[in-house]
Amino acid sequence: MSATPSLSQRIDVVAPENEGLWRLLSRCAMATPFVFVLVFFFGPLVWLVLTSLSTHELGSAPRLTFSLEHYRSYLGDPFFLINSVWTTVRLAVLSTLFALVIGYVLAYYIAELPVRQRGLLTSFTVVSLAVNIVIRVFGLNVLLTNNGLLNSSLIWLGLIDRPLRIMYTETGVLIGLVQIAVPYVVLPLIGMLASIDPALREAAASVGASKMRTFWTVTFPLSIPGVIAGTLIVFTLNAAAFAIPAMMGGGRVRMMGMMAYQQASINGNFPFAAAVGICLFLLSLIITIVYLYVVNRKFKAAR
């Protein structure tokens, strides 16, 4: 009973609020980020496109000639197509899949814990994310080299005779990409999974659904937005990665981000680097759109 007067009081305070002013304010709040992105993302993008259409001459600034020579020499060369475009797509997709599986398991476990332990494990994950990539790759290096912790323990257990070669191979790059990516999947998923009403799962169990079936028909479809958020961030990050392929692959695994970086910093060929960058941008964009389209069609009925 005591709540009633305070509620009506509040209505009196709020009701005279100016609807028009609020609408104007929310329009402004929407428009500011749009303009910001328009200027500071599309501005640089236009510069990149123009640069990629310029001619590169050693020792002088790129000259705008609207030639497609860099695209032709990059995409027309089967060596580049197989070595860098296909490697990039394959590693980005595989690392996203592995990171999703590992991250989902971890997030599912953390979300089931009591609140205090959940906070502790979540903060561990955040801390691991806050450590610089260079340092994490360095830790992986210590673990995975020929006489590193992993190889010596496997030999000690008698599982292998000779050390496994992981560093400076594609597997090494893949492990590095997954390691960096897992926290990006875990964090959005924890909140998503923890907010699923337990009554839904109990309802499924009460009508006789097994644990597996409950997971695939109730929990997983409800967590799809979290899955999309995590995988999109991870895929785009890994497709454009340059530090990890450079450090874990020792220059042998040519991902597009690394190629662009090498062309710009070592060869000073900005137009070619810009062309590689634009190709990578379009490639990731197409894969992202297809992915979103497929996921939405598949899970629309479930939601």
Added chain:
Amino acid sequence: MASIAQTSVPPVVRRRKARRFRWPTGLEIAALIAFLFVVGPIIVVAGAALNADEMAFPPRNLSLRWMIQALQERNFMTGALVSFVVAACASACSTLFALPIALGLRKANTGWARLLSLTFLGPLLVPSVIFALALYQTIMLMFGSSSFLGLFIGHVIVTMPYPIRTITAVTEGLDPALEDAAGSVGAGPVHTFLHVTLPLIKSGVMAGFLFAFITSWNDFSISIFLSPAEFKDQLRWFAHDVMPAFGEARLAAE
């Protein structure tokens, strides 16, 4: 570490005492392996930084020598301060930008909304070094020189994709009926936003802010191009060496 273990373990022990011993479930084993995979490399580096003389893991001859050396480095402390201020300002700004966008896109026509939300992922889709170079050219064209403002803008644009994505994820699962209910009992839009919408999307906002802060904190490419001259030494130095505990790692990584 010991105190953390002590505070977290008792509830589990108490709950399981009745059954005495229980084999861990498959999920627990899988989660443990996943967790070790996430923190393993960092534990290794932290252990290595405690070495007295050379790199090795597990460490021999424990010493805090390298940590003290790192903390005494003047560049390190100034760099940390600059990075913290930039990261705090930029991530707060990008989260504030992301909120109305994510909320507004939810009400829009879904097909177009999805395409538009991809626009905000843009800076993630271009390799960071190339984008940093292009952004540097744009800012030079607009302002003529690089300043703190330029650095700030650069950090906002590269951190914005994270809050956009994480907040969109929670708003998609949000039931519009809850907000309508608040409106129907007479709550104004401001009131509804602060007391109904915001608490419901809190987890996404927090995750987005954290991602943004950490991305800005770890960023190297944007900082190297856009830092004003007086910060440059520190930022370049800092990029090799972020956590005080890992002073050693820099020496070995170089």
